[in-house]
Amino acid sequence: MIRSQYPDALVDYLAEYYGSRDFFECHEIMEQYWKDQKGSPYETSWLVLIRIAVMQYHSRRNNREGAYKLLQKAVQEIDPAKMDELGLDGYKLQAMLESLRERWSDADRVEYEELDLPIRSLALYKLAQERCFSQGWKWGTPVEELGRSIIDRHLLRDRTEVIEERERSARSKKERMEEEGL
Secondary structure: OOOOOOOHHHHHHHHHHHHHOOHHHHHHHHHHHHHHOOOOOOHHHHHHHHHHHHHHHHHHOOOHHHHHHHHHHHHHHOOHHHHHHOOEOHHHHHHHHHHHHHHHOOHHHOOOOOOOOOEOOHHHHHHHHHHHHHOOOOOOOOHHHOOHHHHOHHHHOOOHHHHHHHHHHHHHHHHHHHHOOO
């Protein structure tokens, strides 16, 4: 396999985003990478990509308030120059997000639409397309071709691991508080 200047997580994210259109999976891919890259100069860029995927997921499921909140955060946090460094067209993406915010103007006006992330780097574009095709997807799968399993993904997943992690965290917090006499 040829080594790329782009993180596999970014390539996987773009392949999912354009191929499977599984925005929940995009979020999962990038969230894990974001967690692994704490302190990275691109930490906020990874977070913006997470927010975009979850925004798309929520708007497609008609969770207007959730989609609008995530859009607001993405607009506030995007650093176009950092996105450019990652191979995206950060200034175009920023303008697209701001335009979407104007069209939505508030949560009541949220309506799902395809948001094509502008890829500036031809190398990144080719890598993401190859990854997409290797999964058996076509690039730019239209929403009409998706099944409910993609649209309602979070309702169908096994949440055992998430629940166990939350319980461990709560126990740990409680133990720390007891040790500190709080």
